[in-house]
Amino acid sequence: MEKIKKIMIADDDPGIVDAVSMMLEFEGYDVASTMNGSLLLGMTSDLPDLLLLDIWMSGEDGRDICKQLKDNRVTRGIPVILVSASTDLRKSAEEAGANDFLEKPFEMNDLLGKIDRLLNGKMTAG
Template sequence: MGTKKILIADDDEGIVDAVTMILEVMGYEVAYTYDGGAVIDAVKDRPDLILLDIWMSGHDGRDICRQLKGDPQYQEIPILMISASRDIRQSALDAGANDFMEKPFEMDSLLDKVDFLLN
Protein backbone atom coordinates (compact mmCIF):
# COMPACT_ATOMS: atom_id res chain seq x y z
CA MET A 1 0.00 0.00 0.00
CA GLY A 2 1.29 3.47 -0.87
CA THR A 3 1.90 6.54 1.20
CA LYS A 4 -1.10 7.69 3.23
CA LYS A 5 -2.48 11.08 2.20
CA ILE A 6 -3.68 13.57 4.80
CA LEU A 7 -5.67 16.71 4.05
CA ILE A 8 -5.31 19.57 6.53
CA ALA A 9 -8.09 22.17 6.41
CA ASP A 10 -7.30 25.04 8.76
CA ASP A 11 -7.04 28.81 8.28
CA ASP A 12 -4.19 29.11 10.79
CA GLU A 13 -1.05 29.06 8.63
CA GLY A 14 1.20 28.41 11.64
CA ILE A 15 -0.70 25.26 12.55
CA VAL A 16 -0.81 24.08 8.94
CA ASP A 17 2.95 24.63 8.53
CA ALA A 18 3.88 22.87 11.79
CA VAL A 19 1.54 19.92 11.29
CA THR A 20 2.55 19.54 7.63
CA MET A 21 6.23 19.44 8.56
CA ILE A 22 5.72 16.81 11.28
CA LEU A 23 3.46 14.62 9.13
CA GLU A 24 5.84 14.76 6.17
CA VAL A 25 8.76 13.78 8.42
CA MET A 26 6.65 10.81 9.53
CA GLY A 27 6.25 9.77 5.89
CA TYR A 28 2.76 11.02 5.09
CA GLU A 29 1.80 12.88 1.93
CA VAL A 30 0.14 16.15 2.98
CA ALA A 31 -2.21 18.49 1.16
CA TYR A 32 -3.80 21.53 2.77
CA THR A 33 -6.24 24.34 2.31
CA TYR A 34 -6.73 27.50 4.34
CA ASP A 35 -10.20 28.01 2.85
CA GLY A 36 -13.23 26.22 4.28
CA GLY A 37 -14.99 26.64 0.96
CA ALA A 38 -12.29 24.60 -0.80
CA VAL A 39 -12.47 21.50 1.42
CA ILE A 40 -15.05 19.64 -0.68
CA ASP A 41 -12.98 20.12 -3.84
CA ALA A 42 -9.78 19.10 -2.03
CA VAL A 43 -11.43 15.87 -0.87
CA LYS A 44 -11.85 14.79 -4.50
CA ASP A 45 -8.16 13.82 -4.35
CA ARG A 46 -9.22 11.06 -1.92
CA PRO A 47 -7.17 11.69 1.22
CA ASP A 48 -6.91 8.84 3.72
CA LEU A 49 -7.60 11.25 6.60
CA ILE A 50 -8.88 14.81 7.02
CA LEU A 51 -7.75 17.16 9.80
CA LEU A 52 -10.56 19.71 9.86
CA ASP A 53 -10.69 22.92 11.87
CA ILE A 54 -14.14 23.76 13.19
CA TRP A 55 -14.00 27.49 12.46
CA MET A 56 -12.29 28.59 9.28
CA SER A 57 -12.81 31.56 7.02
CA GLY A 58 -16.54 31.85 7.52
CA HIS A 59 -17.24 28.12 7.27
CA ASP A 60 -18.31 25.80 10.04
CA GLY A 61 -16.27 22.60 9.88
CA ARG A 62 -19.16 20.69 11.41
CA ASP A 63 -21.29 21.49 8.34
CA ILE A 64 -18.44 20.35 6.09
CA CYS A 65 -18.10 17.18 8.18
CA ARG A 66 -21.84 16.43 7.94
CA GLN A 67 -21.72 16.98 4.18
CA LEU A 68 -18.78 14.59 3.73
CA LYS A 69 -20.19 11.95 6.08
CA GLY A 70 -23.51 12.14 4.23
CA ASP A 71 -21.88 11.46 0.86
CA PRO A 72 -21.37 7.73 0.16
CA GLN A 73 -18.31 8.63 -1.91
CA TYR A 74 -16.50 10.20 1.07
CA GLN A 75 -18.22 8.93 4.23
CA GLU A 76 -15.52 6.35 4.98
CA ILE A 77 -12.72 8.96 5.15
CA PRO A 78 -11.91 9.51 8.84
CA ILE A 79 -12.18 13.10 10.04
CA LEU A 80 -10.26 14.47 13.01
CA MET A 81 -11.80 17.80 13.98
CA ILE A 82 -9.67 20.43 15.69
CA SER A 83 -10.79 23.50 17.61
CA ALA A 84 -9.53 25.98 20.17
CA SER A 85 -12.86 25.56 21.93
CA ARG A 86 -13.19 22.35 23.95
CA ASP A 87 -16.89 22.93 24.67
CA ILE A 88 -17.82 21.99 21.11
CA ARG A 89 -16.26 18.53 21.25
CA GLN A 90 -19.66 16.82 21.43
CA SER A 91 -21.12 18.84 18.56
CA ALA A 92 -18.09 17.88 16.43
CA LEU A 93 -18.66 14.20 17.22
CA ASP A 94 -22.40 14.61 16.61
CA ALA A 95 -21.55 16.04 13.16
CA GLY A 96 -19.85 12.74 12.34
CA ALA A 97 -16.22 13.43 13.20
CA ASN A 98 -14.28 10.30 14.10
CA ASP A 99 -12.32 12.14 16.78
CA PHE A 100 -11.65 15.61 18.20
CA MET A 101 -8.59 17.51 19.42
CA GLU A 102 -8.45 20.78 21.29
CA LYS A 103 -5.92 23.45 20.29
CA PRO A 104 -3.24 23.82 21.37
CA PHE A 105 -2.25 20.17 21.17
CA GLU A 106 0.89 18.14 21.62
CA MET A 107 2.31 16.79 18.36
CA ASP A 108 2.71 13.34 19.95
CA SER A 109 -1.02 13.29 20.74
CA LEU A 110 -1.83 14.32 17.18
CA LEU A 111 0.42 11.61 15.76
CA ASP A 112 -1.18 9.00 18.04
CA LYS A 113 -4.66 9.97 16.81
CA VAL A 114 -3.54 10.06 13.16
CA ASP A 115 -1.96 6.61 13.51
CA PHE A 116 -5.08 5.25 15.20
CA LEU A 117 -7.47 6.67 12.58
CA LEU A 118 -5.38 5.39 9.68
CA ASN A 119 -5.01 1.85 11.08
Template structure:
Protein backbone atom coordinates in the same frame (compact mmCIF):
# COMPACT_ATOMS: atom_id res chain seq x y z
CA UNK B 1 2.64 4.13 -0.76
CA UNK B 2 2.32 7.12 1.56
CA UNK B 3 -0.99 7.74 3.30
CA UNK B 4 -2.58 11.08 2.36
CA UNK B 5 -3.60 13.49 5.09
CA UNK B 6 -5.33 16.78 4.35
CA UNK B 7 -5.37 19.68 6.80
CA UNK B 8 -8.07 22.35 6.59
CA UNK B 9 -7.32 25.27 8.92
CA UNK B 10 -7.25 29.03 8.39
CA UNK B 11 -4.29 29.52 10.74
CA UNK B 12 -1.10 29.56 8.61
CA UNK B 13 1.04 28.75 11.65
CA UNK B 14 -0.93 25.57 12.35
CA UNK B 15 -0.88 24.59 8.66
CA UNK B 16 2.89 25.01 8.49
CA UNK B 17 3.68 23.26 11.78
CA UNK B 18 1.33 20.31 11.27
CA UNK B 19 2.32 19.88 7.62
CA UNK B 20 6.01 19.76 8.58
CA UNK B 21 5.33 17.30 11.41
CA UNK B 22 3.24 14.96 9.28
CA UNK B 23 5.65 15.05 6.35
CA UNK B 24 8.44 14.21 8.79
CA UNK B 25 6.20 11.37 10.02
CA UNK B 26 6.03 9.95 6.50
CA UNK B 27 2.66 11.23 5.30
CA UNK B 28 1.72 12.80 1.98
CA UNK B 29 0.21 16.10 3.19
CA UNK B 30 -2.01 18.61 1.45
CA UNK B 31 -3.58 21.65 3.06
CA UNK B 32 -6.17 24.34 2.52
CA UNK B 33 -7.15 27.43 4.48
CA UNK B 34 -10.73 27.22 3.18
CA UNK B 35 -12.88 24.35 4.40
CA UNK B 36 -15.30 24.70 1.50
CA UNK B 37 -12.61 23.54 -0.94
CA UNK B 38 -12.68 20.15 0.76
CA UNK B 39 -16.24 19.70 -0.51
CA UNK B 40 -15.05 20.29 -4.07
CA UNK B 41 -12.82 17.19 -4.07
CA UNK B 42 -14.41 14.60 -6.31
CA UNK B 43 -11.49 12.25 -6.74
CA UNK B 44 -8.32 11.41 -4.80
CA UNK B 45 -9.78 11.92 -1.35
CA UNK B 46 -7.21 12.00 1.42
CA UNK B 47 -7.00 8.94 3.66
CA UNK B 48 -7.76 11.23 6.62
CA UNK B 49 -8.93 14.82 7.10
CA UNK B 50 -7.81 17.10 9.92
CA UNK B 51 -10.52 19.76 9.99
CA UNK B 52 -10.70 22.98 12.01
CA UNK B 53 -14.16 23.83 13.33
CA UNK B 54 -13.93 27.62 12.99
CA UNK B 55 -12.61 28.84 9.66
CA UNK B 56 -13.35 32.18 8.05
CA UNK B 57 -16.55 31.79 6.06
CA UNK B 58 -16.91 28.07 6.79
CA UNK B 59 -18.05 26.03 9.75
CA UNK B 60 -16.06 22.81 9.78
CA UNK B 61 -19.04 20.99 11.28
CA UNK B 62 -21.07 21.73 8.15
CA UNK B 63 -18.21 20.43 6.00
CA UNK B 64 -17.99 17.30 8.15
CA UNK B 65 -21.75 16.64 7.97
CA UNK B 66 -21.70 16.98 4.19
CA UNK B 67 -18.70 14.66 3.77
CA UNK B 68 -20.30 12.02 6.01
CA UNK B 69 -23.52 12.17 3.92
CA UNK B 70 -21.73 11.52 0.63
CA UNK B 71 -21.27 7.93 -0.42
CA UNK B 72 -17.67 8.27 -1.60
CA UNK B 73 -16.42 10.18 1.47
CA UNK B 74 -18.56 8.84 4.32
CA UNK B 75 -15.89 6.40 5.53
CA UNK B 76 -13.00 8.88 5.45
CA UNK B 77 -11.83 9.50 9.05
CA UNK B 78 -12.23 13.13 10.11
CA UNK B 79 -10.47 14.54 13.18
CA UNK B 80 -11.87 17.94 14.08
CA UNK B 81 -9.73 20.51 15.90
CA UNK B 82 -10.69 23.62 17.84
CA UNK B 83 -9.37 25.92 20.53
CA UNK B 84 -12.65 25.44 22.40
CA UNK B 85 -13.30 22.26 24.37
CA UNK B 86 -17.02 23.09 24.43
CA UNK B 87 -17.17 22.21 20.75
CA UNK B 88 -16.15 18.55 21.16
CA UNK B 89 -19.76 17.39 21.55
CA UNK B 90 -20.95 19.31 18.47
CA UNK B 91 -17.98 17.99 16.48
CA UNK B 92 -19.00 14.42 17.32
CA UNK B 93 -22.65 15.27 16.55
CA UNK B 94 -21.52 16.49 13.11
CA UNK B 95 -20.01 13.05 12.46
CA UNK B 96 -16.37 13.65 13.35
CA UNK B 97 -14.47 10.48 14.21
CA UNK B 98 -12.38 12.26 16.82
CA UNK B 99 -11.61 15.67 18.31
CA UNK B 100 -8.44 17.45 19.41
CA UNK B 101 -8.25 20.69 21.35
CA UNK B 102 -5.76 23.35 20.21
CA UNK B 103 -2.98 23.67 21.05
CA UNK B 104 -2.60 19.93 20.71
CA UNK B 105 0.27 17.65 21.46
CA UNK B 106 1.92 16.52 18.21
CA UNK B 107 2.54 13.04 19.59
CA UNK B 108 -1.17 12.70 20.40
CA UNK B 109 -2.07 13.87 16.90
CA UNK B 110 0.32 11.39 15.28
CA UNK B 111 -1.07 8.57 17.44
CA UNK B 112 -4.66 9.41 16.49
CA UNK B 113 -3.80 9.56 12.78
CA UNK B 114 -1.93 6.26 12.98
CA UNK B 115 -4.90 4.72 14.79
CA UNK B 116 -7.40 5.75 12.10
CA UNK B 117 -5.12 4.72 9.26
CA UNK B 118 -4.52 1.31 10.83
CA UNK B 119 -0.85 1.92 11.38
CA UNK B 120 1.29 1.47 14.42
CA UNK B 121 3.24 4.46 15.59
Protein backbone atom coordinates in the same frame (compact mmCIF):
# COMPACT_ATOMS: atom_id res chain seq x y z
CA MET C 1 5.05 -1.88 -0.46
CA GLU C 2 2.61 0.14 1.60
CA LYS C 3 1.04 3.18 -0.03
CA ILE C 4 1.94 6.50 1.56
CA LYS C 5 -1.06 7.84 3.44
CA LYS C 6 -2.34 11.25 2.38
CA ILE C 7 -3.54 13.70 5.02
CA MET C 8 -5.45 16.86 4.17
CA ILE C 9 -5.25 19.77 6.60
CA ALA C 10 -8.02 22.37 6.43
CA ASP C 11 -7.18 25.31 8.69
CA ASP C 12 -7.03 29.04 8.12
CA ASP C 13 -4.03 29.52 10.44
CA PRO C 14 -0.90 29.34 8.22
CA GLY C 15 1.30 28.77 11.28
CA ILE C 16 -0.61 25.65 12.27
CA VAL C 17 -0.76 24.40 8.68
CA ASP C 18 3.01 24.84 8.28
CA ALA C 19 3.94 23.27 11.62
CA VAL C 20 1.58 20.30 11.31
CA SER C 21 2.46 19.73 7.63
CA MET C 22 6.17 19.68 8.40
CA MET C 23 5.74 17.28 11.27
CA LEU C 24 3.45 14.92 9.34
CA GLU C 25 5.78 14.92 6.33
CA PHE C 26 8.64 14.08 8.68
CA GLU C 27 6.54 11.13 9.88
CA GLY C 28 6.24 9.94 6.27
CA TYR C 29 2.78 11.18 5.34
CA ASP C 30 1.87 12.89 2.09
CA VAL C 31 0.33 16.20 3.20
CA ALA C 32 -1.98 18.57 1.36
CA SER C 33 -3.61 21.64 2.86
CA THR C 34 -6.29 24.20 2.17
CA MET C 35 -7.44 27.33 3.95
CA ASN C 36 -10.83 27.03 2.27
CA GLY C 37 -12.88 24.29 3.89
CA SER C 38 -15.63 24.34 1.28
CA LEU C 39 -13.11 23.11 -1.31
CA LEU C 40 -13.27 19.78 0.52
CA LEU C 41 -16.90 19.37 -0.50
CA GLY C 42 -15.92 19.31 -4.16
CA MET C 43 -13.42 16.45 -3.78
CA THR C 44 -14.17 13.56 -6.10
CA SER C 45 -10.76 12.07 -6.82
CA ASP C 46 -7.34 11.86 -5.20
CA LEU C 47 -9.11 11.76 -1.84
CA PRO C 48 -7.07 12.00 1.35
CA ASP C 49 -6.82 9.02 3.72
CA LEU C 50 -7.58 11.32 6.65
CA LEU C 51 -8.82 14.86 7.13
CA LEU C 52 -7.69 17.26 9.84
CA LEU C 53 -10.39 19.92 9.88
CA ASP C 54 -10.51 23.11 11.95
CA ILE C 55 -13.96 23.88 13.34
CA TRP C 56 -13.62 27.66 13.08
CA MET C 57 -12.46 28.76 9.66
CA SER C 58 -13.22 32.21 8.28
CA GLY C 59 -16.83 32.15 7.22
CA GLU C 60 -17.14 28.38 7.59
CA ASP C 61 -17.98 25.89 10.29
CA GLY C 62 -15.93 22.69 10.10
CA ARG C 63 -18.81 20.78 11.68
CA ASP C 64 -21.07 21.65 8.74
CA ILE C 65 -18.36 20.58 6.31
CA CYS C 66 -17.81 17.34 8.24
CA LYS C 67 -21.55 16.60 8.22
CA GLN C 68 -21.73 17.13 4.45
CA LEU C 69 -18.65 14.94 3.87
CA LYS C 70 -20.19 12.15 5.96
CA ASP C 71 -23.46 12.44 4.00
CA ASN C 72 -21.64 12.06 0.67
CA ARG C 73 -21.02 8.47 -0.41
CA VAL C 74 -17.71 9.45 -2.06
CA THR C 75 -16.20 11.04 1.06
CA ARG C 76 -18.14 9.22 3.79
CA GLY C 77 -15.32 6.80 4.58
CA ILE C 78 -12.63 9.42 5.16
CA PRO C 79 -11.79 9.67 8.87
CA VAL C 80 -12.16 13.25 10.12
CA ILE C 81 -10.45 14.77 13.15
CA LEU C 82 -12.10 18.07 14.03
CA VAL C 83 -9.80 20.58 15.75
CA SER C 84 -10.79 23.53 17.90
CA ALA C 85 -9.44 25.84 20.56
CA SER C 86 -12.72 25.39 22.41
CA THR C 87 -13.17 22.27 24.56
CA ASP C 88 -16.95 22.56 24.76
CA LEU C 89 -17.24 21.70 21.07
CA ARG C 90 -16.30 18.01 21.49
CA LYS C 91 -19.96 16.92 21.68
CA SER C 92 -21.00 18.93 18.61
CA ALA C 93 -17.95 17.59 16.73
CA GLU C 94 -19.15 14.04 17.44
CA GLU C 95 -22.69 14.97 16.42
CA ALA C 96 -21.30 16.25 13.10
CA GLY C 97 -19.90 12.78 12.47
CA ALA C 98 -16.25 13.44 13.29
CA ASN C 99 -14.19 10.35 14.07
CA ASP C 100 -12.20 12.23 16.71
CA PHE C 101 -11.70 15.65 18.28
CA LEU C 102 -8.51 17.49 19.18
CA GLU C 103 -8.25 20.61 21.27
CA LYS C 104 -5.82 23.42 20.34
CA PRO C 105 -3.11 23.85 21.35
CA PHE C 106 -2.30 20.17 21.04
CA GLU C 107 0.73 17.99 21.48
CA MET C 108 2.03 16.54 18.22
CA ASN C 109 2.18 13.11 19.87
CA ASP C 110 -1.54 13.30 20.63
CA LEU C 111 -2.25 14.14 17.00
CA LEU C 112 0.02 11.35 15.73
CA GLY C 113 -1.65 8.85 18.05
CA LYS C 114 -5.11 9.77 16.79
CA ILE C 115 -4.00 9.66 13.15
CA ASP C 116 -2.29 6.30 13.64
CA ARG C 117 -5.35 4.86 15.37
CA LEU C 118 -7.74 6.04 12.65
CA LEU C 119 -5.54 5.03 9.70
CA ASN C 120 -4.10 1.80 11.05
CA GLY C 121 -6.56 0.77 13.71
CA LYS C 122 -3.83 0.86 16.32
CA MET C 123 -4.63 1.74 19.86
CA THR C 124 -1.85 3.88 21.28
CA ALA C 125 -1.47 5.13 24.81
CA GLY C 126 -2.65 8.64 25.51
